[in-house]
Amino acid sequence: MFSDKDIAHFSNLETPFYYYDLNLLKETLKACNNAANAYNFHVHYAMKANFNDKVLKEIKAIGFGADCVSGGEVKKAIETGFTNGKVVFAGVGKSDKEINYALDQDIFCFNVESLQELQVINELAEKKQKIAKVAIRINPNVDAHTHANITTGLDENKFGINSWDMPACADILNISANLEFVGIHFHIGSQITNLDVYKNLCVRVNEFAAWFEDKGFKIKILNVGGGLGIDYHHPNAQIPAFEAYFKIFADFLEVKPYQEVHFELGRALVGQSSSLISRVLYVKNGKKKNFIVLDAGMTELMRPALYQAYHQIENISPSTTGVTVKYDVVGPICESTDCFGKEVALQETFRNDLIAIRSTGAYGEVMASKYNLRDAIVTVTSDDI
Numbered sequence: 486m487f488s489d490k491d492i493a494h495f496s497n498l499e500t501p502f503y504y505y506d507l508n509l510l511k512e513t514l515k516a517c518n519n520a521a522n523a524y525n526f527h528v529h530y531a532m533k534a535n536f537n538d539k540v541l542k543e544i545k546a547i548g549f550g551a552d553c554v555s556g557g558e559v560k561k562a563i564e565t566g567f568t569n570g571k572v573v574f575a576g577v578g579k580s581d582k583e584i585n586y587a588l589d590q591d592i593f594c595f596n597v598e599s600l601q602e603l604q605v606i607n608e609l610a611e612k613k614q615k616i617a618k619v620a621i622r623i624n625p626n627v628d629a630h631t632h633a634n635i636t637t638g639l640d641e642n643k644f645g646i647n648s649w650d651m652p653a654c655a656d657i658l659n660i661s662a663n664l665e666f667v668g669i670h671f672h673i674g675s676q677i678t679n680l681d682v683y684k685n686l687c688v689r690v691n692e693f694a695a696w697f698e699d700k701g702f703k704i705k706i707l708n709v710g711g712g713l714g715i716d717y718h719h720p721n722a723q724i725p726a727f728e729a730y731f732k733i734f735a736d737f738l739e740v741k742p743y744q745e746v747h748f749e750l751g752r753a754l755v756g757q758s759s760s761l762i763s764r765v766l767y768v769k770n771g772k773k774k775n776f777i778v779l780d781a782g783m784t785e786l787m788r789p790a791l792y793q794a795y796h797q798i799e800n801i802s803p804s805t806t807g808v809t810v811k812y813d814v815v816g817p818i819c820e821s822t823d824c825f826g827k828e829v830a831l832q833e834t835f836r837n838d839l840i841a842i843r844s845t846g847a848y849g850e851v852m853a854s855k856y857n858l859r860d861a862i863v864t865v866t867s868d869d870i
């Protein structure tokens with residue numbers, strides 16, 4: 486929700502821009518931290534959701550670790566001041582250059598996604614005479630009941646090592662002198678709103694942990710990934726249900742006294758604390774359809790074009806007519822998928838009205854592109870006002 490002061494400030498600024506509410510971000514981080522601490526759970530922030538400097542600074546300050554999916558993210562995490570011992574590196578296609586860089590930085594752990602990757606990390610670590618800490622990312626074949634494009638834990642997905650490869654995995658771990666096996670890792674998808682999904686995940690985690698321990702491996706880390714969703718339909722409800730989320734793991738995971746439970750939350754931590762603010766360039770009234778053409782497009786916010794994602798759209802300029810009209814809200818990019826919402830009921834809208842696209846803190850700014858040779862995206866934070 487925006488105050489009159491926010492809106493007055495926005496109306497003096499060039500659009501489009503991402504607006505970040507740093508107070509809401511801090512409240513969200515605190516709520517998550519308190520809920521996790523109640524069970525002694527460890528949180529790593531999934532940096533790919535948002536790596537804006539001011540956002541990262543807050544997340545570092547609360548003491549979370551960093552979950553990275555590229556060498557660039559590992560570098561950014563370390564430059565931001567995350568301790569190397571709290572940086573983990575996942576990703577299905579780590580290059581030799583990225584692995585070498587992460588080895589040089591003595592990060593906490595590689596989350597390894599294939600048998601071949603295990604062998605490569607062992608070889609590269611041997612050349613540096615280092616011991617690489619590794620966790621195995623296992624594909625548990627658990628359905629996350631989310632959009633197909635953001636499901637990652639099914640047999641048909643490219644992520645992780647499949648259950649039938651576990652014996653071969655154990656063999657490699659046994660003969661690899663430069664690997665230290667620390668635990669098992671899972672990440673089954675994103676924007677998960679049905680928490681029962683996590684009960685199913687816990688059952689699988691318990692099975693895999695028992696399997697490895699039966700074989701004589703000690704599992705120190707149970708990393709259950711992230712994926713907790715936010716309520717895109719109620720952007721003002723704001724803080725996700727962290728207590729209920731962590732309680733499921735406390736209730737259903739079998740945790741030994743020497744084991745740590747790790748989480749990798751992205752969206753839930755940052756999603757609600759940002760909106761994309763845009764101006765109406767044109768209103769096109771047709772016979773069957775009314776279009777609003779914004780100065781923001783899929784180059785600023787790709788989620789609707791990429792996975793038909795819903796974002797609440799609001800006209801935040803004062804209403805002048807009191808009439809409600811349905812509009813297709815589109816961007817200026819030369820693609821038909823450059824559409825933020827169809828048949829969106831808004832107050833009657835005019836050129837230069839300010840439009841807020843809500844809940845854009847996760848997978849928004851980070852996915853911005855230069856397509857159509859667009860200007861670089863601008864950000865404004867609540868402490869600028």
Ligand SMILES: *Cc1c(COP(=O)(O)O)cnc(C)c1O
Pocket residue numbers: 531533534552554575576672674675676710711712713749750751752753847
């Ligand atoms: C993207 C990702 C996450 C975070 O997902 P969210 O849905 O944003 O919580 C966690 N772990 C891994 C390995 C990821 O790739």
